[in-house]
Amino acid sequence: MRDLSRALGYCRVSTQRQHTEGHGLERYIERLKQYGLTEEQIHWDIESGASEKRQGYNQVLELVRSGQVDKIIVPCFDRFTRSALGWEVAREELQKFGVELIFLDGGSLDLDTPEGLFTSRILAAMSAQVRDKNRYNAIQGHRYFQEQRKIYQAIFGFIKNGDSVIPNTKQYRNTDKTYVDVARECVEMFIESGELSQTIRRLTEKYGLERFGKYKFEDFPRDVSSFRRWLENPLLCGMICYYPFDSQKKLILQSNHEGIISIAQHQHIAQILSTHPRGRRRYITNPLVGLCKCAKCGATMEKRSTKIKGKTYEHLKCPGAYPKPRQVKKCDVRTYFRLENAIDAAIQALKTKAESIANNMPVENTEVVPAEILELQQQILKLKQLNDPDFDSTITIKEQKLENLIKTSELNVVADASRTEVLRGIAMIQGFWEVVTREELTAIFHELVEEVVCSVADRSQSFAARLKI
Incomplete structure (x- = not known):
């Protein structure tokens, strides 16, 4: 019978999609429970393994520093970290407090021996290489999409058509209108009122409070922030935006798809929204x-x-x-x-x-x-x-x-x-x-x-x- 009274479990996935669609985090947690750990002993994150700001990861290290831990159980090494430098920092803590790192896939790391240290550094370097390779492939994929003017996903009013989108002319719910008609109505209502919440209220009173369909593009957004992002999306006027959430990389280009509103209308929307700062x-x-x-x-x-x-x-x-606490005065x-x-x-x-x-x-x-x-x-x-x-x-x-x-x-x-x-x-x-x-x-x-x-x-x-x- 294993003595796990002074043990902790840790696991992570990199993205929310891996959690919701791949159920990776659930599988890791279940395996740690099967190993013998309780729910309270398991810490987890939905974040990149290269980040040193992971909440669950730092909670584990805090417990290590407090002398409450003898063992840390992880599914495999790269679920603990993907940073060679980050591993060196964590390794010093584990070594200082005599903590053993155990893998569910088998084996453990004895950090008190030269062999164990060497093995850990090889594993850290390999994990970092996989991370860098994934990042490189992602960048190349984004660049290819950008060069080809490809569109990742549709928004309300459009449907995917190969690597592009086309206006959605299918019937909207049980009305006599198409998705395009309702999308244009959303825009016209907002331009008329100039208020996000008022526009959403009028639309929900007319078409219902509950969203229709499984995917975002199948119905108009029901909350203010999502509705604002939909209005700001240049797909509406026949353009395309890459890196929308990175102010330095953000790029808006002319696309080959047909817009459902004019560029002038989209500019008018931007002018109205500029008087509505986010988080008003x-x-x-x-x-x-x-x-x-x-x-x-x-x-x-x-x-x-x-x-x-x-x-x-x-x-x-x-x-x-x-x-704030632990931050440097600048x-x-x-x-x-x-x-x-x-x-x-x-x-x-x-x-x-x-x-x-x-x-x-x-x-x-x-x-x-x-x-x-x-x-x-x-x-x-x-x-x-x-x-x-x-x-x-x-x-x-x-x-x-x-x-x-x-x-x-x-x-x-x-x-x-x-x-x-x-x-x-x-x-x-x-x-x-x-x-x-x-x-x-x-x-x-x-x-x-x-x-x-x-x-x-x-x-x-x-x-x-x-x-x-």
Whole structure:
């Protein structure tokens, strides 16, 4: 009979899909239970083995450091870690506290012997190699999809057609409308009301609260964040987006599929959504959330509220100077900046700009071709002049990037024109800033203000607001 009173089990899968569709995590946990561990002794994660921030993994190491563990049972080595460097850190902890690593597939690692150490390092290197190979294959797959303008999956209003999508002209539920008709109705309702929650409420009252079908593309989203992502998806207007959740890699290209709304409508949607910052509820008390930066380290300032004798005082602080537990202090600006002063600085900057527009004073020319576009065009021209087939793939990638930059530049021109109209309207209304609400300030600031830099000199606070136009 095994003595597992001082043992822990650990397992992990890399993605939520492996958990929900492959049931890998359930199988690992069941095998650890069959080994003799209880539910309380088993720790798990749904995260990459290369990450050192895994919650379950770090809980195991914490228990190791507290001297409560003699054995750690894992399905196999790569379920514990896929990082050679991460293994060296964990190995030191296990070795220091005399903890044995046991595999369900058989065998264990004796880290007190040179052979055991050598074996562990070989296993760590092999796990890292598999991780790197998977990552490389994924990158190559993404690149191939991008070059071929292939579409990963359909959204509501479309169905898959090979490597692309087509409008879904099938009957929607038991109505006399097609999926395309309902998708266009969703867009028109939102443009009419300008409110996400109100649009969803009207749609659910008409078509029902419960989603229809097994897959996301089979019905319109019923929650605000999903509905917003659907509206923002460029598939709606015949374009395609790669890396949508990575701001540095995000790429929007013209696709060959037929859109169900026009580009102008999609741009109109983007303009409306720009006045609805994400997570709006937390913005009501801080109209400048995400816009205030520390002049010393560039970190985004955080709001702090203090109640004294029934009165609430709102301040901004640099998170780099007030780090969370176990995080390194990165800044020495420990001043609490008054939020009201930052808001006043942003309003003053907008007032100055609004007056200049209202008086028909010259403004920046938004139609100047960005330097990045000119530079990219020159690079493509030079590569083509070399007439070397080896550079064909590089030229294709740069041309796609150029196309995306040009499209973004066109959208910026539209957005700048919209901001100009907003400012002109503000300038024409007498006493506007005296009656504007915090919610209205939030929409205005996130549409027109780039950032507000908070600095301190000789104990004197100052705020420099930079506008988007």
